[in-house]
Amino acid sequence: MSVDRTIILREECGSCGGSYEVAAGQSLELYQLCSEGTHKVCVTLAAGAHAKIVFAAVSEAELEYDYNILLEGPEAEVELYGVMMARESGSVRVRTALRHNAPHCRSNQQVRGVASERGYGLYDGLVYVAPDAQKTEAYQQSRNLLLSPEARIQTQPQLEIYADDVKCSHGATVGQMNEEQIYYMRQRGLSEEDARRLSLSGFVGEIVAHIDDEALRAEFEEKLRN
């Protein structure tokens, strides 16, 4: 599928995001990798429009991403994949509000969080399904890793559904690194450090894998290297 418009929001976008409208049948890809400040992004989709959003929210300071996504026409589709990573004493907040205001729309949100040292991460994700947004399909998953005893993550996936013929699911997990994986890799000769690095890169790599452009994917990988 060809993409009609690609937006990349990096550091230099400052403390703003922007509003983007995707016209009927058009597609948008939006990538965001900022490290500080508050960034508000609004995406409005008309009938049959498609948007893919991939973000890395990595910070040692204060960082907030706020996505407001409006599905206003039937058959619109949104994919949102992101990683939030709070390091040192940083706090990273990601808020998403995904509003299904039209029938037959689909959305899929996969957000992964990693907090190390004294980092704090928040994922506040709302999926709203309006009364006439029948046949909505909405999936939302939040998976999180705490890498130190002082790290914290708060996750709040929320579904607010006013239509009766929909398929929606959400889930959230918060856990620690899988020690079985670390043991397995060390048994093959990897140092403990390499094993932990690889396990973490796998965890965030499944999100980054949604980026088709190689150079951009490499930029994300670099950003997410702990």
Next chain:
Amino acid sequence: MLKVKNLHASVDGKEILRGIDFEVKAGEVHAIMGPNGSGKSTFASVLAGNEKFEVTEGEVEYDGKDLLSMSIEERAREGLFLGFQYPVEIPGVSMANFMKIAVAERRKAQGLEPLSAGQMLKYMREKAAVVELDSKLMNRAVNEGFSGGEKKKNEIFQMAMLEPRLALLDETDSGLDIDALRIVATGVNRLRSENNATVLITHYQRLLDYIVPDFVHVLYKGRIIYSGGKELALKLEKEGYDWLIGDYKE
């Protein structure tokens, strides 16, 4: 190559291994059998250095070194390989990437130059062919979405890649159909040499039809209570363990 003396180990304060004596020389194949819960997998895990278990007594000498003072990865780099009963899935980490690092570490410990990207690719294909493993799996995440048979073949593939001195195969035969079992066994047999040794941990005589051991040991309640030649496995298959363990029951 391996000398285990009076090895005791516990998990959560419960003693599982209660004084194991065991010796393996280069070129040998040993089979360790025994009823469920007798400590077979624990023994393999302790030799691999699994930190879940605490060694409370005993010594293990491996190629003249004190194995118990080595880290998990030092043991692996020195050629100790454990084939897992339940191979672990590592989402997002490709087999190719994982093997690249593992092989580089093993070669470094052997004083060998690292392989070039091209050599590595060729080496992986060669070794995958040994266990009839589809080399397309190299681009997939480690064990993720692999069938039961593929996971076990993947263990033997990794063993082939790392060319261990001592391979411990923990229930590698469990859950395999007869074709996969034959492939796995053929792989193990092809990797046998007079410089390395294999320890098979198994429930069933079946595997030993394909990989013929030099010695068979019975582990029961954390001790090796009986050792014999390959004919012991057949006797156990026919008669069970009761004739052996009667004296040890509490």
